[in-house]
Amino acid sequence: MTRHKALSNGFAPRWLCRAVTCWLLGSSVAAAFTLEFPGPATPTAGPTLTRDSYAMPTGAWRPEGFPTQIIDGMVERAAWQVDTPGLSSLDLMQPLRAQLIAAGFEPVFECETMACGGFDFRFAIDVLPEPQMHVDLGDFRFLSAKRKVANDTEAVGLMVSRSASKGFVQITRALADAGPPLFAATNGVGENLGPLTGNSLILAAPxxxxxxxxxxxxxxxxxxxxxxxxxxxxxxxxxxxxxxxxxxxxxxxxxxxxxxxxxxxxxxxxxxxxxxxxxxxxxxxxxxxxxxxxxxxxxxxxxxxxxxxxxxxxxxxxxxxxxxxxxxxxxxxxxxxxxxxx
Incomplete structure (x- = not known):
């Protein structure tokens, strides 16, 4: 079976193609895993890595908004176009969901089109623009999942949709971290300065x-x-x-x-x-x-x-x-x- 890598521009001429996602998120290395698409997959965006905040949806959209968990750290986004004529959005989502679970992710929230919140949900979440990621407002599915990596949380948002002849997949992956070390400084030396804690100088309570x-x-x-x-x-x-x-x-x-x-x-x-x-x-x-x-x-x-x-x-x-x-x-x-x- 031919191997298809997420960073390559070609695709394997076989029914089952693989997108190898082995990303370095910040100073921690998130465990690598391989996602297999049900058809030839061509990258349309990324992967792009930024230090960012990812608002992982944890529930459906409501008029007052929708619940999210904010993951601050390194965020990576990538999208693919999958040559899958005749396959539904469910056919796209099911194998990807199963592979994420096998990699240790636990589903947090999943939904289909109107159960997600329809139009409002799609435009409230983190979705790459056309033509990098196409979302049919009448046919899309979404999954939030997370797992523990060392002492940090790794989150994934998976959006799938399709056009008449192709499928579209976006994966947003975030690894939480504490950020760069911070410090406090003072121009004077006082008796009430607290001890050094790690890289921080803490003021005593008084x-x-x-x-x-x-x-x-x-x-x-x-x-x-x-x-x-x-x-x-x-x-x-x-x-x-x-x-x-x-x-x-x-x-x-x-x-x-x-x-x-x-x-x-x-x-x-x-x-x-x-x-x-x-x-x-x-x-x-x-x-x-x-x-x-x-x-x-x-x-x-x-x-x-x-x-x-x-x-x-x-x-x-x-x-x-x-x-x-x-x-x-x-x-x-x-x-x-x-x-x-x-």
Missing amino acids: NQPPLLPEAEAMSDQSLLMTKGAMVLKGLDFGSGAADLTEGRYESLAALAEWLKENPDKTVALVGHTDASGGLDSNLLISKRRAASVRQRLIESYGIPPAQIEAQGVGYLSPIATNQTEEGRRINRRVEAVLTSVQ
């Missing part, structure tokens, strides 16, 4: 400032009326997560107080990201983080849902340069934008 001083949080409220927007400072979403971590945030408490004092005013919570990764994934992450803040204001502070909405603009509205880590940190934020006109 020196750690509150997330946002109360006076600063209160003064920021005036920006809603004078400037029309304010940054919600000190929010923590955790590593690779879209949900706000537990704890009291003074900026949220201050905003909630202002909203209660001004029940006739409405605001939009707008999520922002840095410019790392693709626009589609950043738009999704930014909106999910804004939605998490909105949910906290509703559940913890009793703010009426009609008074606040959640939106995301990804990296399209920076307030600092994306060329430095500090600038990217500043750009990763959630803002409250006044939407009332009176």
